[in-house]
Amino acid sequence: MTPGPANPFTFIGCVELRQTLDYRARDERELLDRIDEVPAGSIFYHSHGYFLRHRPVTTAYGNDFAAWVAGHVRDQMLAERLASVNPFEFSNLESLREELASIIHEHLQHMSSVPRVEFGEVFYFQQSHIVEVPLGPGVTTLAEFRTGLSEVDASAIYFHMVEARARLGRRSGDFAEWIRTSLALPELADRIERIDAYMTSLERVRARVLSLVDAVLEGEPA
Amino acid sequence: MTKIDEYRRVAPPGVVDIILKLAEAVQGRRLLNLSGGRFGGGAAEMLRTMVPILADLGVDTSWEITGGDPGFYATTSALRAALEGAERAIPDAALEHYVEMNRVNATKLRLDADLVIVHDVQPITLVDERGPGRWAWRCHFDCSRSQRRAWTFLRPYVDRYDAAVFSLPKFGRRLGVPKYVIHPSIDPLSDKNRDLAPRDVTAALRALGVPQDRPLLVQIGPFTQAEDPLGVVNTYRLVRKYHHVRLVLAGTSESDRESAAILAELREAASHDDSLLVLELPPDAHLQINALQRAATIVLQKSVRESFGLGAAEAMWKGKPVVGGSVGGLTHQIIYDVTGYTVHSVEGAAFRLRHLLNNPELIARMGAAGREHVRRSYLITRQITDYLALLIHLTR
Numbered sequence: 001m002t003p004g005p006a007n008p009f010t011f012i013g014c015v016e017l018r019q020t021l022d023y024r025a026r027d028e029r030e031l032l033d034r035i036d037e038v039p040a041g042s043i044f045y046h047s048h049g050y051f052l053r054h055r056p057v058t059t060a061y062g063n064d065f066a067a068w069v070a071g072h073v074r075d076q077m078l079a080e081r082l083a084s085v086n087p088f089e090f091s092n093l094e095s096l097r098e099e100l101a102s103i104i105h106e107h108l109q110h111m112s113s114v115p116r117v118e119f120g121e122v123f124y125f126q127q128s129h130i131v132e133v134p135l136g137p138g139v140t141t142l143a144e145f146r147t148g149l150s151e152v153d154a155s156a157i158y159f160h161m162v163e164a165r166a167r168l169g170r171r172s173g174d175f176a177e178w179i180r181t182s183l184a185l186p187e188l189a190d191r192i193e194r195i196d197a198y199m200t201s202l203e204r205v206r207a208r209v210l211s212l213v214d215a216v217l218e219g220e221p222a
Numbered sequence: 223m224t225k226i227d228e229y230r231r232v233a234p235p236g237v238v239d240i241i242l243k244l245a246e247a248v249q250g251r252r253l254l255n256l257s258g259g260r261f262g263g264g265a266a267e268m269l270r271t272m273v274p275i276l277a278d279l280g281v282d283t284s285w286e287i288t289g290g291d292p293g294f295y296a297t298t299s300a301l302r303a304a305l306e307g308a309e310r311a312i313p314d315a316a317l318e319h320y321v322e323m324n325r326v327n328a329t330k331l332r333l334d335a336d337l338v339i340v341h342d343v344q345p346i347t348l349v350d351e352r353g354p355g356r357w358a359w360r361c362h363f364d365c366s367r368s369q370r371r372a373w374t375f376l377r378p379y380v381d382r383y384d385a386a387v388f389s390l391p392k393f394g395r396r397l398g399v400p401k402y403v404i405h406p407s408i409d410p411l412s413d414k415n416r417d418l419a420p421r422d423v424t425a426a427l428r429a430l431g432v433p434q435d436r437p438l439l440v441q442i443g444p445f446t447q448a449e450d451p452l453g454v455v456n457t458y459r460l461v462r463k464y465h466h467v468r469l470v471l472a473g474t475s476e477s478d479r480e481s482a483a484i485l486a487e488l489r490e491a492a493s494h495d496d497s498l499l500v501l502e503l504p505p506d507a508h509l510q511i512n513a514l515q516r517a518a519t520i521v522l523q524k525s526v527r528e529s530f531g532l533g534a535a536e537a538m539w540k541g542k543p544v545v546g547g548s549v550g551g552l553t554h555q556i557i558y559d560v561t562g563y564t565v566h567s568v569e570g571a572a573f574r575l576r577h578l579l580n581n582p583e584l585i586a587r588m589g590a591a592g593r594e595h596v597r598r599s600y601l602i603t604r605q606i607t608d609y610l611a612l613l614i615h616l617t618r
């Protein structure tokens with residue numbers, strides 16, 4: 001996407017096609033080893049991708065690794081530490097992989113035995129292929145952007161706020177970038193860029209962006 | 223208005239628009255489904271729903287079936303059982319005949335398509351006759367514990383595909399081709415799942431002879447060891463010490479001796495207890511199953527072996543908490559402590575039923591969470607989205 005007055009903003013939804021890999025873990029040592037080995041796309045799937053799949057009714061752990069350790073290995077201490085890793089704070093997936101591996105490594109150094117699955121399920125590493133789906137005609141004004149954002153499928157929030165930043169290298173996210181460069185509203189862009197997408201839902205992120213946009217449209221401080 | 227528009231009122235907002243856009247994107251590409259038949263559950267049930275919707279969306283879709291002589295069917299049936307882990311001795315000559323029959327099938331079928339999706343075992347060797355299009359094997363069952371000889375026979379065929387698709391990561395095996403994951407789904411507008419008025423539910427239950435005078439525990443499923451109906455009776459006996467409940471076990475009986483013995487034992491138990499009802503239903507009793515699930519206070523799916531087990535999703539769609547066995551796809555459908563409980567024993571199931579019956583506010587809360595969970599994850603709209611994404615991904 002190259003935003004600009006002649007280049008309206010087009011909302012893009014996405015569909016995640018999941019691929020299962022031949023990597024699995026039955027205990028925390030194997031989890032550590034596999035995290036070191038799997039393709040970076042798998043680290044992305046189990047961390048950032050959690051945000052696309054997570055819904056308020058599901059138990060929130062922030063990433064699949066923490067959810068598995070809590071729910072299947074029943075090691076709450078490691079689950080808490082993994083859950084506190086905010087994937088959005090890392091500039092690349094290798095740094096995120098290193099952090100996850102370090103946490104597990106440190107944890108295992110203090111354990112007399114390796115916690116493993118007894119009655120739960122093995123962890124299966126996966127990755128995904130994102131199919132982009134352009135939604136509707138482009139918008140050219142903030143009011144049109146507001147209307148479009150309120151109606152699009154939640155996957156569009158994920159695509160522009162998460163996928164664009166973490167996998168496509170557009171660090172500001174598409175909403176902030178377009179509002180900054182095409183609408184010349186840098187303060188609004190900065191506020192949208194600072195929204196903490198971690199540990200919340202796509203619908204809450206949508207509501208937060210809408211409230212910031214509404215404040216500008218109504219001439220109030222955002 | 224297209225058929226897919228009817229799903230707008232039940233699917234998550236925006237999903238139908240995504241499907242319409244995906245359908246636009248695959249215009250000009252041909253999708254062919256190959257399966258072993260048009261009747262029954264599993265692949266055929268899914269295709270009966272999905273193919274007309276795709277055709278209505280303007281996607282060039284067709285569905286062909288393979289067939290053969292009695293020996294062909296006997297071999298494919300034994301092969302499927304062996305792939306699901308049962309002991310079967312299949313002579314080499316029978317396997318050769320099966321492959322040969324599929325060569326004959328190939329001469330009668332138009333196999334040129336941009337993507338050919340081959341469902342389950344019967345048509346799998348048709349990949350020998352593949353053309354330039356992409357081919358994917360869709361395995362609808364759990365083949366992770368296949369008998370070694372059966373898998374050794376099958377694997378070279380699977381490796382000739384461009385991809386395999388499983389319902390869960392744990393259902394697959396190591397392969398030389400990419401393995402994708404697509405969960406099965408329920409059709410919320412079918413007779414088994416569509417909304418029913420309370421008076422229709424009452425009428426259906428009256429016709430089945432099920433009184434609605436106390437909390438109703440319901441398990442739907444075949445009377446086989448895998449579904450553990452005798453374990454459900456033992457669970458109910460633990461619960462009834464504390465709660466005045468009624469148990470309904472409804473399902474179809476299989477033709478084998480084991481299933482007949484289980485059914486006889488259940489009937490014997492029911493003959494001494496008018497709060498225990500055993501209903502043998504015909505395979506097309508969709509509305510009756512729908513009514514029973516809607517009338518239930520809590521639905522059980524206490525399987526000890528299970529493939530994906532969509533009965534849990536059906537019950538959750540009707541706003542019911544589910545207490546299910548910790549096996550197969552049940553652990554993925556039931557979110558522990560949110561939409562129900564997965565359990566490992568009769569005692570565990572009884573404990574969770576008592577827990578819910580003692581805290582009725584949990585029943586309502588879990589029921590609502592379950593319906594929302596199914597809306598997002600297990601409706602046919604999500605599955606259509608996944609198949610269109612697969613078509614785009616494999617043919618780009």
